[in-house]
Structures are given as structure tokens and as C-alpha cells.
Amino acid sequence: MVNIRNLDPSASPLDYYGSELRRLREDAGLTQGQLGDIIFCAGSLVGQIETARKVPTRAFSERADAALVTGGVFSRLVGLVLRSQLPTWFQAYAEMEAKAAYISTFQAQVVYGLLQTEAYARDLLGVDHPDQVDELVAARLERQRILQREHPPALWVVLAEAVLHQEVGGREVMRDQLAHLLTFLDNSWVQVQVLPFAVGRHTGMIGSFNLLRSEDDPDLFYEEGYSQGHMTANPAVIRERSVGYARLQATALSLEDSARLIGHVMEERYGDQPKPDGRGVA
Template structure:
């Protein structure tokens, strides 16, 4: 399957007006699990995405190596295509007005070594780079927070310019989007509490730097 970069270059060479790139995006989306495609559409339409993640970095800000390591667990079939599909989702941030993205990430995810030290260094550097993007924010929920409002698991909140807010939770091989007002209200409140319990954006960045140096820094002989 051609990459997005290759398709963009062919579009430029042939003057297709971006036709091939658009087609590749459709093909990439077809590589997503059938149960996740509806959620990918929600991501693409949302004006604000708020996510709480307990065990790993959200797919929208994963590096390619980190994503490949996550997707390859127990299943390496079509791994190149599935990784490309996940990375393709991140193109929503290339829009002229990208969605606001807010992630509260458990401190545990900084220590869960996915793909090895090199992969983790790159991934944590990616999180730090978001500090330069005013529409993307990362807060770390520290171990010291103890019991917290997200103890029941990870979840996403998608907000739209005119459509109702959607809450999304995920299980093994299944996704569960809902616009139920009670669920949306409950999860929105939980997210407010998680943001309040998390470190500030600045302190979160400092913790990420410290973990990068202490746990994944170069080994001195």
C-alpha cells in the first residue's frame, strides 16, 4: 500500500489536486478494525478531544515506533498497514483549524516500557514537543493522587460544533461510543476532577523530562 508521503508527491507531480492522497486516507481507514471506524470518524469531526489514559499514550499522539510496538502484541499480521492507519489518524492535527486535544495521562504510562528505551525516549520527547502547540495539552496524573475519578478505566470525550457530545470507552475488540446524557455528564465531571488532580502542564512536562533522563537516559559505561 502506498504511503501518504508517496501519494502526496505523486499528486504534486501529476497535478491531481490531492486525489490520490484522499484515496489513500480512505484505504488507511479501511485498515482500522471495523469496530473502531465509527470512532475514527468521531475523531475526524470533533472540535475538542479530551482523553484520560491509564496504561499507555493515546493513539493520536503516539510515535510510529510506539504504535507499532502496541499493535504488534500477539498479532503481527499486516502490521505495516495497521501502523500506517494509526499514524494516518493524526492528520487531523494538520487541518487549518485542528481540534483542541487534551490528555490526562497516568504516571504509570511513563514507566510502562513499550518497545524498549529508544522507543520510550522518542515517545516521551513527542509528548514534550506538544508544549509548543497551544491546542494540545498534556497533564500527568501522579501516583501521589491516589484514588481518582478515572479508576474505572480510560475514556475519551468528543465535543462537536453542533452535534451532541460523545463519550467513548473501549474493551477487548469492541468500542462503545454513547451520547447518553447521564453518561456524558458523569464522564465530563470525572474529567474535570482528573484535570484538577493532575499536575499542571508545566509540572507535567518537568516530570516527563525527569523520567526520560532517569529511566530511559543513555547508559554510562
């Protein structure tokens, strides 16, 4: 049954996207089912997106653009739609992250969002938001697109060694996640260091934090709390945390030694494990 729920296009980016999809589909003389056949999805999915009950993916948007000959309308809109799915308190940070020329981050517990695999992100986000996991994962993957730009930001990541051992999503997911980190070894724009357990106490023990630098905006410091994040451009805070970050970089393993440790943990902790009879299992 065709859903004819009326939308207020000004209510949200998702409502605007849905109303435009309906308008352009009807202008093309297609039913929801016919458009679904063309773009390889169920007509019910088209209906859910048109009524703002389902969040579109980038792949859906690109196929809809091609089918309806929109000139890229939905591919341009989907970024705004996905960003609107982020927690309200996080949206300001995501906007500044997208504009940053330099991103420095220390992560004490999890892999930084821009370097997470889809499976890792899905398991992580599903802990507190099981009913929104599809939308949140899509939004996180959309954030990662800044690393695919012609001129991406320079990203420096320092991970506490505990991140490598904190199992998220099971052994296979963790193995793939660590393998993904290793793919950045030859990427001149992404640097990954590991802060080993042997360091002992360090300035990052206050918790994870990010530093953003852009060409036109003030430098920013960002840290997450239990319920929301905190962002500031206070010069004194920026100075203190910048010095702290430099100390973390100096204390962490080199890029090459970090990659070796990641590879070692990947194989030893998450690789094939022998059965009692000595045969390996995946």
C-alpha cells in the first residue's frame, strides 16, 4: 500500500529529502515500486524514505539521482540528512571536523570514528542506540568521506594500546579493524601511533580528546563526556592540550613500531586459534 503521509519540507533535512524524492518521482511518472525496481530496492523502502521514516544512504541517493536525472540533487542533500542524524550536541563538532585542515586525536578506549570499519562502528553504536544503529552508522561513514577528498585533512591519531585489546564486535570484527588501521601506513595524510602500556602514567590519562585546526577558524579543543561533548576555542586550553598532545606523540611508538604492534596484536589476539587437536579455526 502506497504511503501518502504529508510532510512539511521545512521540518528537517530528512523531511525535505523525502518531499523532494516524492515530487521528482511523481514528475517522472513513476510509482514507488517502479522506482524501486530501477534502483534495485523495494518500493516500500522508497515509501519509507519519502515519508521520513527511513534515512537514505549515499548509495540510494546516487542511484535515485541517476534514475530521476536530477543532476545530483540527492547526492548533495544526503550529507546534510546524515549529519542531522548525529546527536544534536555532536553536530557542531562534526561541522568543524569537516572544515579542519589538521586533526589531532588521542583515543584512550576506542578507534577514532574516522578510522572505524562499518562493522566496528555498528557494534559500538548499537550498545546505547540499538534502534538507531543504521542511521548512526550511515552518519559515521559519511563523516569519513573527508579522508577521501582531493585535499583531505592531515590526521594524526595516537591510540592507547588498550584500544587494540578492547574487543568490539567479536574477534573477526577486531581483526578486520586492526587490519584497516594498517592500511594507513603508507598514507601520507593519516598517521597512526600507539601509546604502549609500558609508558605507564601519561598526560592522556585524563581521557580522549581532539584538536582541530583550520585555515579560517580558531583552533578547537574537543572532549567527550558521558552524556555529551565539550568544545572550546579558549587559547589557554588549546595551548595546554597542544603541549600535552606533543608529549603523547613523543612518548608513543614510532609509526613503524606502532604498525608492528598492531599487526602483532591482530594475529596473536584475533587471528586463527588452534583447536585442542592442534588444528586452526577461523
